[in-house]
Amino acid sequence: MTDSVSDTLTADPVVTTGKAPVKTRSGGEPLIRIRGVTKSYQTGALTTQVLHGIDMDIEQGDFVAIVGSSGSGKSTLMNILGCLDKPSSGEYWFKGERVADMDPDDLARLRRGAFGFVFQQYNLLGGANAVANTELPASYTALSSDARRARAEALLTRLGLAERMHHKPTELSGGQQQRVSIARALMNGGEIILADEPTGALDSQSGQEVMALLQDLSEQGHTVIVITHDHDVAAHAERVIELKDGHILSDKRLRERQSSATPPAGPGVSQPSSVLDLMRAFFTAFGALRQNIFRTALTLLGIVIGVAAVISMLAIGQGARQDVVDRISAMGSNLLSVFPGAPNQRGRWGVATLTPEDADAINAIPEVLAAVPELTGNRTLRREGFDKETQVNATYASFPIARQWEVARGSFFTDEDDQLYATVAVIGQTVARQLFPDRDPLGEVMLINNVLFRVIGVMSERGASPWGQDQDDVVFVPFNTGSLRLFGQRWVRNITVAAVSSDSQVMEVAHDKVHAILLERHGVEDFTIRNMASIIETATETQNTMTLLLGVIAVISLVVGGIGVMNIMLVSVTERTREIGIRMAVGAKRAQIRLQFLIEAVTVALLGGVIGVALGLGITWVIASLGTTVVFATTPVLLAFGCSFLTGLIFGYVPARKAAQLDPVQALASE
Template sequence: MVSTVPDAATTVPLISLRGIRKHFGVEGSGQAPVTVLHGIDLEIRAGEFVAVVGSSGSGKSTLMNILGCLDRASEGCYRFQGQDVAQLDADARAWLRREAFGFVFQGYHLIASESAAENVEMPSIYAGLSKERRIQRAQALLVRLGLQGRLEHRPNQLSGGQQQRVSIARALMNGGSIILADEPTGALDSHSGAEVMALLGELADAGHTIILITHDRGVAAQARRIIEIGDGRIVSDTAAHGTAGLKPGLLTMPDLAESHKGSTSSGRTWFAEVAEAARSAWRGMCMSPMRTCLTLLGIVIGVASVIVMLAIGEGARRKVVEQMGTMGTAILYMGSKAPSTGGPAGQLTEEDLAAVRELAEIRRVMPVIGDPVTVRYGKADKQIYVFAASEEMPLVHHWKLAQGRYYTGAEDRDLAPLVVLGHKAHAHFFPDTPNPLGTQLVINNSAFEVIGVMSERGADSGAQDYDDMVFIPYQSGRARVYQTQTQPDYVVVEAMASEQVHDAEKAIRQLLLARHGGREDFGIGNAAARIQAEAATRESMAVMLGLIAAVSLVVGGIGVMNVMLMTVRERTREIGIRMAVGARQRDILRQFLTEASMVTLVGGVMGLLAGLMIGATLIVLGVPAVFSVRAMLGAFACAVATGLFFGYMPAKTAARLDPVRALAGE
């Protein structure tokens, strides 16, 4: 009867190298490349405890980097459980480092800002293990390795032997089927070194494949197979003619080309990945508080200046619009004139005005008669512009009363002798009487009762000062003051909306041409066009202020980019460590993009608060400022977008680092 159980000689080797060569050198530099490995042929089976021994410069570390998928061979074939590693993309190699290998380095390569437990957890973060499970596993491993009282200690609070134990625990976090130990005792005293070798022996006994890189033959002698390498070639190999009796490996390797795809999707959400990156980013910010504060300052100034500038611009615009609203932002002026073809001036009749009122584009039509007339009160008299118009005057000019009331349409039709004073007219005739209501003014020998006082308005672009006028009903004015007047001096027409001013002007012209037999014996002045142009200018100025302020936000973003580039350079070794434990390029990219976004996020919040405080101070000081929620959200969003934009290049630089060079970086 023939056994169907494959023995060690017939199973596919865990690792198989054929003709592996490695050249170093920059193409196009004009210098010949340096060959470090010269045609390495090697097989390692699951469960072996192998020591690769050689002097410094012999190529053993380069061989380890290739075995651990940190580097790629220049020539030859590397098969992992029968699959060609050269065919794997960067993510698949990262998956292999994460799931199959565990690295133990001479320099420990622990991240200084993370605790012992957090360093151990790192491989499982990229493997997608839930937070609760990875914390439990990391703590269990550290307790198993005798570090139960050191879980929250940072690397600088641990001895060399303790740091190496943390490194071994990290290598075992995802199973550690294959432990790649590069000079694990090189930086340790003899006692700590013996403890580490004892641990590796225990792991080998438990079925882990151990590949030990060392120059110390005494350390190598503790392995069960010794491979000596010199000048990039295998000098000797103590492998027995068979490997029967080896414990089977712990790894069942699926198709590498497919298995890494979606490997973080199960049990690990996008939110969890971002949350973990944000935690690391926040800790990184806290490690360099002065630099972080200076970086934040640029973002804070940018966001605050955008908010304050836009608030001031909006306040100025609204104030101008409010002031111009009293002049009417949808107003046309209409009057009689002689036609350009010759002949007498036309007449604007009551019927004409009634027809204009019926147009769909027209809201109000207000005829006006006005001239300087002698006005007396007691012994005081003055030539005052007496403004005779309908009761719609405050509505047409968006003008409020300071005291009393305005006359009504019924009072106008009844020829009621009523008068409303302008602000300056009130001050002139009643300097010592705050409330002149009920008193009598004599206008052109007719007595008029004061029933109201208008609020202060100001002159309209060089025209007669409205505050120096008095206002009487139109019909009463014709009957009592302007008896010889046969038609209004001019007519104020208010369009339905400022956007319809030009349509209203066109409709009035067509109507009056039809009513006047085709004679253009009238004129229409578009005052709203000038007012709208001025408002548009104010809006443009507000936008310009916002753009100027945005420049400071861009400058802050450039500061973020500079700081992130410096951070990448300072944390090159950390990036290499993360790659060694299985981080993909997109994991590194996300890490540093999150850090850039975190800086701008915190700076944006602080900028919002600073902008509100500055704006509130300005309002207290009397500066017109109007805060817009949309502007604040826009400034905040721009800050975050700036962080992403300017942080992308440093993050991309970090993601593209070569793992071997990154690990060797300072």
């Protein structure tokens, strides 16, 4: 072996024509052939040409050193040879196949199956141990996980890293990291090893060990191409090509090839199935999310809040709607309410147009179950030092039938009580609690506006009305008694009409007949009829609108969370640009890169969806336990979870596409 490359270069004629020899020693097609290759870079209006018409042939099993000073174009040439970059012009044939005719997936296949890269800065994934880094190229093949693991461990053992294979790059020395990168280059066979300044970041001892490994690989039949500026490193090669300013200055063979062996066969680099690709992308994405757990948690937060808001707000909205409908329905869905005053007339409560005789006439209609007049007003109640103001309702004995309101204790007054002007009263639960807190009110007496009444019954609890009024804060008295002794008038506040059925057709017939008989009696439409069914429908529509509004607000928060996912993923792409470049260098297709980042976004969204569903259901349960009516339904849960999936899919696509479109060379050069 010669002592230095420079000695050899002075001993033989120097080729200055800029063209490498065309003829191969074997007389056959060379492994790599490039003709007239140029490479230019555009920076604004400035064009910089790095390579000028490079011609070169590299045979199977060659150990070639491409040497040159910084800026000579040697790294650019290596990127073109390794299919990481494309020439601006010229031709490149690999095993007789024109590389320019290959699409990005074909180039990825070449990098995955034929080339193995050894970088000066090692380019190992910081969050993965030596085994996982070595396995990386095979993760884009159909090789099973067990086979990948076994081959990676065998390669690391062969390279003297048996005791360090489960350590991460930060736990390895520079020489050990470079051995891991060599193992990675051999993972899929490494027919051609491209080593860019493989000793540049190493001490002299580690550098010698790495070059010895590359020399050993050459003797095993691997084609080794070393890029270096160090002539001592180049002296290990069998052939040295020197570049200067983008031109081939010389191409010298220092010695004949030491071995004619063929490189060991790789494990096979066939493309994995779509299902396998999806599963591996999922595990890769999950591992990446786990490495950045804090950032993942912040990304999840927006989705969690959005999903929980959708579920809880829709449950509360549906509960409020159901509560209003139930309260109105509890008053009777078969009711018609007749009020004095023409339709749309203001201040109709003071209009004296309805009388109890109108109620008697309505009772004669076959479709009417009961019609009762109601004469109401606030009056003061007194009993042995207790007094309170409450609503008094003078009505008929059929009131419990018309309003479907049962008596809890005692009895309601009768028609006979009404005819005899009896001073009897039936009280609501609120009145019973407040006026008779220390005794049973049945049989007790009380004063209503200084008129003595005896309590004969207590109504069942009704609760608040849809308008918030306490329906149990009331006293019922016979109509004639109240009209004469409490109100001093015969005209009524309203007439409540209960139809025999809540069927819409029956209600419509009853409505028309009530309208006709009152119009006949009054001669003018000085009354207004309200259908309780229409009130329920109106209330339902109003509550549906409110629920929709709440849902829209919640969905907006979910969209905001989705935008947060997109922003975080875009930041992740920027931070992991070098990782993307490494994956592309070892053979990942654009679709596989895109799938990985898309799955990361979808995984974040789905995980956030699961947590958000649990949180939303928990919040809803707490609100329900506090007494607020809520409605648990499957649809809002499925809607929220589906929205979280779509959020990840839609807002994750842009970052995933950006990652897949990165240029491998620029990505690898990223800091």
